[in-house]
Amino acid sequence: xxxxxxxxxxxxxxxxxxxxxxxxxxxxxxxxxxxxxxxxxxxxxxxxxxxxxxxxxxxxxxxxxxxxxxxxxxxxxxxxxxxxxxxxxxxxxxxxxxxxxxxxxxxxxxxxxxxxxxxxxxxxxxxxxxxxxxxxxxxxxxxxxxxxxxxxxxxxxxxxxxxxxxxxxxxxxxxxxxxxxxxxxxxxxxxx
Numbered sequence: 001x002x003x004x005x006x007x008x009x010x011x012x013x014x015x016x017x018x019x020x021x022x023x024x025x026x027x028x029x030x031x032x033x034x035x036x037x038x039x040x041x042x043x044x045x046x047x048x049x050x051x052x053x054x055x056x057x058x059x060x061x062x063x064x065x066x067x068x069x070x071x072x073x074x075x076x077x078x079x080x081x082x083x084x085x086x087x088x089x090x091x092x093x094x095x096x097x098x099x100x101x102x103x104x105x106x107x108x109x110x111x112x113x114x115x116x117x118x119x120x121x122x123x124x125x126x127x128x129x130x131x132x133x134x135x136x137x138x139x140x141x142x143x144x145x146x147x148x149x150x151x152x153x154x155x156x157x158x159x160x161x162x163x164x165x166x167x168x169x170x171x172x173x174x175x176x177x178x179x180x181x182x183x184x185x186x187x188x189x190x191x192x
Contacts, residue, residue: 002124002132009034011133012140016147016157033143041139043082045131046118049169050085052176053128054121062111063104071099071106075113086116130168137161 002008010020013030021028024035046054060075067074077084077100087095089109098107105113124132141157144150 002127002136004124005034005038008124008132008136009038009139011136012143013147015136015140015160016144016153018143018147030143030147033146034139037139037142041135041142042122043120045135045138045165046082046121048165049172050083050116050118051121051128051131052172053126053131054082054118055085055116056080056119057114057116060105060111060113060115062113067106072108073106073110073113075105075107075111077103077105077115078117078119080119081117082120083118084115085118088114088116090114128168128172130164130171134161134164134168137164 002011006021006023009024009030013020013034018030019028021031021034024031024038056078058078060077063074063076065074066072081103084100084105087098087105087107087109089095090112095107095109095113098105098109100106105115107113121127124135127135137157138161141154141161144154144157148154
């Protein structure tokens with residue numbers, strides 16, 4: 001498990017055969033590229049799956065103005081939202097119809113509205129070890145061509161990222177209880 005952004009960056013750089021960096025502003029080409037690419041890489045990998053270590057919940061109040069058409073209510077999302085995973089009405093039922101537009105959730109459910117979401121977790125010490133590996137792999141894939149000029153290395157790094165992401169998502173998904181419930185019997189399944 002990585003304890004810092006520098007450690008994640010250095011893992012990516014070392015996988016590419018590059019020298020490690022001391023900080024994101026140490027002046028080296030690797031540091032400059034890591035500094036530019038890291039925020040987008042972090043957000044893209046966090047958005048790729050509802051990671052347990054980055055999940056959060058929020059209660060949303062309805063906005064004062066209604067949307068112009070289709071929907072009745074508008075709710076502002078928290079500023080750290082990367083991906084909304086679930087929307088729940090005040091009676092505890094899942095909201096089936098909703099959409100996101102420009103940092104707002106639009107739907108036909110009255111307030112309050114509850115969401116489960118992936119937040120922008122910026123502290124690498126909170127990342128699962130496999131999530132850190134996936135982030136290093138994606139960063140390495142993003143840096144492979146700019147640092148080496150090799151498309152074959154870049155392609156290999158993208159494949160390594162996909163493999164690590166798949167493995168990390170699989171392990172993460174098996175931690176916890178699934179949100180959907182299965183019918184208790186064959187007859188219950190038949191009637192559903």
